[in-house]
Amino acid sequence: MSAILLGCGLLSIGVTVAIIVILAWESWGFFQEVSPLEFAFGTRWSPILEPRSFGVLPLVCGTFLVAAGALVVAVPIGLGAALYLSEYAPSSLRAVAKPVLEILAGVPTVVFGYFALTFITPYVLRPLVPQTEVFNALSGALVVGIMIVPTICSLCDDAFRSVPRSLREASFALAATRMETSLRVVLPAAFSGVVASVLLGLGRAVGETMAVTLAAGMTPKLTLNPLVSIQTMTSYIVQVCFGDTPAGSTVYQTIFGVGMMLFLITLLINVIAQRVMRRFREAYD
Amino acid sequence: MNPDASHFGSSIAARRFWSGCFTLVCGLTTLVGGIILLALVIQVVREGWPALSLKLFTKFPSVLDPENAGVKSALFGTLWLVTLTAAFSIPLGLGAAIYLEEYAAKTRLTRWIELNIANLAGVPSVVYGLLGLTVFVRTLGFGRSILAGALTLSLVVLPVMIIASREAIAAVPASLRSAAFALGATRWQTIRAQVLPVALPGILTGAILGLSRAIGEAAPLIVIGALAFVAHVPSGPMDQFTALPIQIFNWCEDPGQEFHRLAAAAIVVLLGVLIPLNAVAIGVRAWYQSSKKVL
Numbered sequence: 242m243s244a245i246l247l248g249c250g251l252l253s254i255g256v257t258v259a260i261i262v263i264l265a266w267e268s269w270g271f272f273q274e275v276s277p278l279e280f281a282f283g284t285r286w287s288p289i290l291e292p293r294s295f296g297v298l299p300l301v302c303g304t305f306l307v308a309a310g311a312l313v314v315a316v317p318i319g320l321g322a323a324l325y326l327s328e329y330a331p332s333s334l335r336a337v338a339k340p341v342l343e344i345l346a347g348v349p350t351v352v353f354g355y356f357a358l359t360f361i362t363p364y365v366l367r368p369l370v371p372q373t374e375v376f377n378a379l380s381g382a383l384v385v386g387i388m389i390v391p392t393i394c395s396l397c398d399d400a401f402r403s404v405p406r407s408l409r410e411a412s413f414a415l416a417a418t419r420m421e422t423s424l425r426v427v428l429p430a431a432f433s434g435v436v437a438s439v440l441l442g443l444g445r446a447v448g449e450t451m452a453v454t455l456a457a458g459m460t461p462k463l464t465l466n467p468l469v470s471i472q473t474m475t476s477y478i479v480q481v482c483f484g485d486t487p488a489g490s491t492v493y494q495t496i497f498g499v500g501m502m503l504f505l506i507t508l509l510i511n512v513i514a515q516r517v518m519r520r521f522r523e524a525y526d
Numbered sequence: 527m528n529p530d531a532s533h534f535g536s537s538i539a540a541r542r543f544w545s546g547c548f549t550l551v552c553g554l555t556t557l558v559g560g561i562i563l564l565a566l567v568i569q570v571v572r573e574g575w576p577a578l579s580l581k582l583f584t585k586f587p588s589v590l591d592p593e594n595a596g597v598k599s600a601l602f603g604t605l606w607l608v609t610l611t612a613a614f615s616i617p618l619g620l621g622a623a624i625y626l627e628e629y630a631a632k633t634r635l636t637r638w639i640e641l642n643i644a645n646l647a648g649v650p651s652v653v654y655g656l657l658g659l660t661v662f663v664r665t666l667g668f669g670r671s672i673l674a675g676a677l678t679l680s681l682v683v684l685p686v687m688i689i690a691s692r693e694a695i696a697a698v699p700a701s702l703r704s705a706a707f708a709l710g711a712t713r714w715q716t717i718r719a720q721v722l723p724v725a726l727p728g729i730l731t732g733a734i735l736g737l738s739r740a741i742g743e744a745a746p747l748i749v750i751g752a753l754a755f756v757a758h759v760p761s762g763p764m765d766q767f768t769a770l771p772i773q774i775f776n777w778c779e780d781p782g783q784e785f786h787r788l789a790a791a792a793i794v795v796l797l798g799v800l801i802p803l804n805a806v807a808i809g810v811r812a813w814y815q816s817s818k819k820v821l
Binding site for chain 1: 652
C-alpha cells in the first residue's frame with residue numbers, strides 16, 4: 242500500500258520533470274532556427290506576419306505592465322482588507338467576509354475577462370479617458386488585480402494573525418493608537434509573510450491567461466502606455482493555439498519558447514516566495 | 527531609542543482622528559471584494575437575461591446565427607470533463623496526501639516532494655496545457671479528445687487537491703491514531719477506519735473547490751486544441767469536445783453585441799453552477815471546523 246501512495250507523491254515530481262523536459266526539448270527546436278540572443282533581446286515580436294521577427298521583449302513587457310498594474314490595485318486592497326479582518330473586524334464579520342473572498346477567488350478568469358471587456362472598459366475607463374482603446378492593458382490589470390486580492394488578503398491575514406498578541410499589548414500599553422499598532426508593530430512583524438503573499442500574487446498575475454487575453458488584446462507592443470492594446474506571453478500562446486497551426490512549424494515552436502520563458506519567470510517568483518514564507522514561519526512557530 | 531520631538535509633536539486628538547480614518551479605510555477596502563462580485567453578477571444577469579431561455583440548453587453553438595445558438599455541446603463537454611477529472615485527480619491527490627501525512631519520514635525526498643507540490647501550484651495553467659498538448663494529445667495519441675482534456679485538467683488541479691487533503695488529514699487528532707495503534711491496528715487499518723472518515727468533510731471540500739477550478743479553466747483546454755464549435759454531444763471519452771468557458775471566450779471574442787449577450791447568458795449558467803458549489807463546500811468546511819472544537 243505504501244508503495245502505491247509513494248507513487249502518488251512521486252507523480253508530482255514526474256510532472257515537474259515532464260514540464261521541464263518538454264519545454265526544453267521543444268524550444269531546442271525553436272532555438273535552432275532563431276538565435277536565443279534575438280529572442281531574448283529583440284524588440285519586435287511578429288512570428289506570423291512578414292517580415293518575421295522573434296524578439297520576445299514586447300510580450301515580456303506586456304506581461305509585466307499588466308502584472309505591475311494588478312499589484313498596484315491588489316496590494317493596497319488586499320493589505321487593507323487583511324489588516325481590517327485580523328485587527329478590527331468582529332468574528333461575525335470575518336465569518337461573512339472570508340467566504341465572500343473565497344467565492345470571488347472561485348470565479349473563472351474568463352468571466353473576469355468578459356467583465357473587463359463589457360463593463361470596465363466601456364463604462365469605467367472610457368468615460369474617464371476617452372482615448373482608451375477597446376482592448377487595453379489597464380482594464381486587464383484592474384481585473385487581474387481584483388482576481389489576486391483573495392490570494393494576498395488571505396495570506397496576509399494568516400501572517401497578521403500569527404503575530405503574537407503580546408506585541409500588540411505592549412504597543413497599546415505604550416499608548417499607541419490602533420493605527421500606530423497596526424502599521425508600526427503588526428505590519429513590520431509580519432513583513433516577510435506580506436512579501437511572500439505579494440510575490441505569490443505576482444506569480445498568479447504573470448501566469449493569468451484568459452482575462453488578459455480578452456481584456457488587453459493581441460497586439461505585441463513594447464510600450465508602457467496602459468491605454469493601448471498589448472499582448473502578454475500567456476495570451477500569445479492562447480492566440481496561436483486557438484488558430485490552426487501545423488505541428489512542427491516555427492510558429493508552433495514559438496509557443497514552447499514563450500512557454501519556457503513564462504515557466505522560468507513564474508518558477509523564480511514562486512521559489513523566492515516559498516523561501517521568504519519559510520523564513521517567516523520559522524520566526525513565529 | 528532616541529526620542530525626538532516628532533514623537534510628541536501631534537496631539538492625542540489628532541492621532542485618534544487618523545487612527546479612526548485608518549479604520550474606516552481598511553473597512554472600506556474589505557468591502558471592495560464583495561462590491562465587485564455584486565457588480566459582476568448584476569452585469570452578467572442584466573446582459574444575459576434576454577438570451578437566457580430553454581433554447582440556450584437545447585441548441586448547439588453557431589457563428590452565424592446568434593438567435594439559434596446555445597451551449598448544449600459545451601454543457602455536456604464540461605460534464606464529461608469534470609467527471610473524468612474527478613476520477614483521475616481525487617484518488618491521486620488523496621494518495622499523495624496520505625503518503626505525505628501518514629507514511630513519509632522527514633527525509634530529503636519528502637521535503638523535495640513538498641517543495642515541488644508548492645511550486646506546481648504556482649505553475650500557470652497554460653503551461654500545463656503545453657504539457658498536455660505534447661504528452662496526451664501527440665505522444666500518447668489521444669488527440670483533441672475529452673480524455674486528453676480531463677488528464678490535463680487533472681494535472682492542473684492536483685496540487686490544490688493534495689494541499690487541501692493534507693490539511694484535512696493533518697487536522698485529525700493524533701490521539702485517534704494512537705488509540706487505533708494501541709488496539710493493534712496496522713497503519714493502513716488506522717488510516718482507513720479512523721483517519722479518513724474523520725477527515726472526509728475536509729477532503730470533500732478540497733475536492734469540490736479543486737473541481738470547480740477545473741470547471742472554470744479554459745486556457746489549458748484551448749492550448750491542447752479544444753474546439754469552439756462542436757455540433758454534437760460527445761459520445762465517449764475519445765470524442766472531440768468543447769466546454770462552457772471555451773464557449774464564453776469565443777463569444778466574447780466576437781465583436782457582435784448579440785454574441786456578447788450569449789456569452790453573458792453562458793456565464794450565468796457557469797456561475798449558477800460554480801457559486802452554489804463553492805458556497806456549499808465553504809459552508810461544510812466552516813461547519814466542520816466549528817464542530818471539531820467540540821470533539
